[in-house]
Amino acid sequence: MNGIHVTSEIGKLKKVCLHRPGDELLNLPPDELERLLFDDVPYLEVAQQEHDRFAEILREQGVEVLYLEKLVAEAFAANPGARDEFLDQYLAEAGIHGQKMPAIVREYLNTFTDDLEFVKKTMAGVAKSEIDMPLASSATLDDLVSDHSDKQSDLIIDPMPNLYFTRDPFACVGNGVNLNRMYSVTRNRETLYGKYIFKYHPDYKGTPLWFRRDAPFHTEGGDVLNLTRTALAVGISQRTQAAAIDLMAQNIFWKTEGCEIEKIFAFDIPASRAFMHLDTVFTQIDVDKFTIHPAIMGTLRVYEMTKGASEGEVDIKEHTDSLEKILEYATGVDGIKLIPCGGGDPIAAAREQWNDGSNTLCVEPGTICVYQRNNVTNEVLYKEGLNLLVVPSAELSRGRGGPRCMSMPFQREDL
Numbered sequence: 178m179n180g181i182h183v184t185s186e187i188g189k190l191k192k193v194c195l196h197r198p199g200d201e202l203l204n205l206p207p208d209e210l211e212r213l214l215f216d217d218v219p220y221l222e223v224a225q226q227e228h229d230r231f232a233e234i235l236r237e238q239g240v241e242v243l244y245l246e247k248l249v250a251e252a253f254a255a256n257p258g259a260r261d262e263f264l265d266q267y268l269a270e271a272g273i274h275g276q277k278m279p280a281i282v283r284e285y286l287n288t289f290t291d292d293l294e295f296v297k298k299t300m301a302g303v304a305k306s307e308i309d310m311p312l313a314s315s316a317t318l319d320d321l322v323s324d325h326s327d328k329q330s331d332l333i334i335d336p337m338p339n340l341y342f343t344r345d346p347f348a349c350v351g352n353g354v355n356l357n358r359m360y361s362v363t364r365n366r367e368t369l370y371g372k373y374i375f376k377y378h379p380d381y382k383g384t385p386l387w388f389r390r391d392a393p394f395h396t397e398g399g400d401v402l403n404l405t406r407t408a409l410a411v412g413i414s415q416r417t418q419a420a421a422i423d424l425m426a427q428n429i430f431w432k433t434e435g436c437e438i439e440k441i442f443a444f445d446i447p448a449s450r451a452f453m454h455l456d457t458v459f460t461q462i463d464v465d466k467f468t469i470h471p472a473i474m475g476t477l478r479v480y481e482m483t484k485g486a487s488e489g490e491v492d493i494k495e496h497t498d499s500l501e502k503i504l505e506y507a508t509g510v511d512g513i514k515l516i517p518c519g520g521g522d523p524i525a526a527a528r529e530q531w532n533d534g535s536n537t538l539c540v541e542p543g544t545i546c547v548y549q550r551n552n553v554t555n556e557v558l559y560k561e562g563l564n565l566l567v568v569p570s571a572e573l574s575r576g577r578g579g580p581r582c583m584s585m586p587f588q589r590e591d592l
Contacts, residue, residue, distance in 0.1 A: 179380040181587055183349040184406040184437075186461040188589035189541040195232055195584060196245040196343050198224045198573075200301035201336035209330060214363055215338055217575040224572040228341065231546070231568045231583065238540045238566070243587065245343055246300065249370050250292035252377040259377045260292065263369065267299055270366050271334045281308055282333060296370075302336030339364055341573075342582040344456070345416075347371040348398035349587060350409060351437050353385035355401060355425065358392045360416040365390070385435055387428050394421035399454030399582055402461065406591070407439040408507050412455025414446050422482070426491045430484040441482040442496075442507050446473055456581050457536055462563060463543045464592075465510050468535045468554070469500075471517040479503050516561055518554050525553040536579030540566065542592075546580035548573075 178191075202221045205213060232242045253260040264283065273279050282303055289295040339345070346367040348355040354375055359365040368390040375384045388396065400412035409429075413419050422443050429436045444455055458470040479496045496503045504513045518535045519525030535554075538546040543563055547555055548570035555565055568580055 178588065181349045181352055181354060181381065181384050183403055183586050183589050184351055185403050185589060185592050187463065187539040187542045188592050190235070190238070190240050190539075190586055191588040191590060192241045192243060193235060193584050193586050194243045194245055194248070194343050195228070196300075196341045197228050197232075198341045199246075199297055201338045201340060204302045204304060204332065204336035205338055206331060209332075212363065213335060213338055214361060215575070216577060219572040219575045224341075224575075227569045227571070227573045228583070231573075231580065234546065234566050234568065235540070235584075238544070240540065245340070245370055245374075246293060246296045248374045248378055248381075249296045251379070252373050252382075253292045253296075255379050256377040259373060260295070263373050264299075267366070267369060270369070272362070273333060278308075278333065300337050300340055302332055303334040305331050305333055308333060335363060337364070337367055339576065339578075340367055340370075342399075342576065342578040343585040344399050344578075344582045345397040345454075347375075347585065348401040349585060350387055350401065350403060351406070351435075353387050353433070353436055355388035355396065355398065356386050356390050357388060357397055358390050358395050358421075359397055360395045364397075365395075385433055387433060387436055388421075388425050392421065392424055394418045394424055396421035396425065397454060398585065399456045399578075402455060402459075404442070404461075404504075404507050405509065407437055408442065409438050409440070410442045410444060410455065410507070412444050412446050412459075414454055416454055419443070419445075423491070426482045427489065430491060431489055439483065440507070442503070443480040443482060445478040445480070454582075457579075460535060460537050460539070460581055462516070462537055462539055462545045462558070465512055466514050466516060466543075466561065466563075467504065468537055468558075469515045469517055470535050471519070471521055474500065474515075514561075516557060518551075520553055520557045522553070536581045538580035538584050546584075548579055550574060 198221060202219050202224060205215060205218045207218060235242055268279050268283060273282060285308060286298060289298050347357055356371050357368055359368060372390060375381050396417040400414050400417040402410040404410050411422050426441055429438050446455060446458060458473050459467060461467050477500060481494050481496060483492045485492045501513045501515060505511055545563055546566045546568055549567045550570050558565055
């Protein structure tokens with residue numbers, strides 16, 4: 178079976194898209210970490226070993242693992258001209274300074290004749306030390322100043338170090354995709370890869386888009402949870418604007434065909450880096466169980482959006498009941514249980530939340546991938562009867578994302 182099919186967070190996982198951390202993590206200057214949305218520099222060799230184990234764990238559960246970089250290379254191989262089209266757009270969005278530098282970078286990138294190596298290089302970024310830019314009488318002052326004297330950065334094109342969090346650039350919903358406009362310029366270029374997969378890859382071209390990367394408002398996949406075939410949860414967060422959810426609702430209810438979503442539940446969570454996405458504080462792990470960060474309890478406002486009676490109209494109502502009751506209503510499941518990160522202890526919860534203790538990937542109901550380092554939360558989950566697939570996480574966790582962040586399901590079985 179090809180194509181996208183994701184109607185829940187917990188149906189048996191069949192296909193998943195990952196990105197193995199690459200040389201982009203080597204192009205992380207410590208004094209530019211904040212701009213590149215990183216808090217530390219992971220040790221690449223160990224991060225790759227941990228990620229390889231994550232992929233191996235998924236394969237052991239019968240999951241087909243797809244790699245983002247390979248999918249893009251396959252899309253280029255299947256469509257002559259797609260690579261050049263991509264490169265035009267990539268360079269236009271790369272923030273390159275100087276009149277001559279874009280052409281020089283284009284020539285350099287085209288020396289990577291193998292499509293897969295080319296894709297990996299665009300992800301890794303380009304440092305000034307890689308480019309031989311001779312002084313010439315035809316050079317402009319902007320060329321000389323920007324390309325040779327700029328001491329603020331040693332980079333010509335920024336790396337994309339957050340790409341191993343494949344959850345965020347796009348989100349699979351039902352048989353379609355939200356192709357996102359992301360929160361920061363640093364990450365928005367990541368959505369280019371999804372664009373070319375869903376435009377040109379033989380298995381995924383023609384996939385309907387419920388949201389597009391040229392939208393005026395930003396949203397990210399970590400804020401999107403498929404509650405049921407007809408109910409979607411979306412976080413209003415640091416990374417997703419309420420206006421983006423308004424636009425998403427218009428597209429889903431009125432402007433596209435084939436989407437089965439009838440209700441969108443918007444969860445308004447605190448805007449902070451620790452709570453950057455809905456899935457950093459709240460994920461489904463079984464038919465009747467969710468992990469949750471206790472700090473958001475009592476602070477959530479939840480809105481239900483449904484298709485209105487008139488063209489373009491969306492009805493919105495606020496839910497004021499407990500989170501358990503709201504989830505029971507949204508999922509149609511009685512007796513929902515919320516399991517707190519850190520066992521409810523405020524210090525353990527804050528520490529393990531920072532390392533994504535609430536960010537789990539459900540492989541099938543009751544079987545979840547978790548980070549090894551969150552031992553307090555993991556012990557609570559064991560006691561609740563969950564089957565834990567433990568992922569080594571000393572280096573991967575430095576990127577501030579857990580197993581759910583590192584994965585984008587392409588296919589799940591229906592419940």
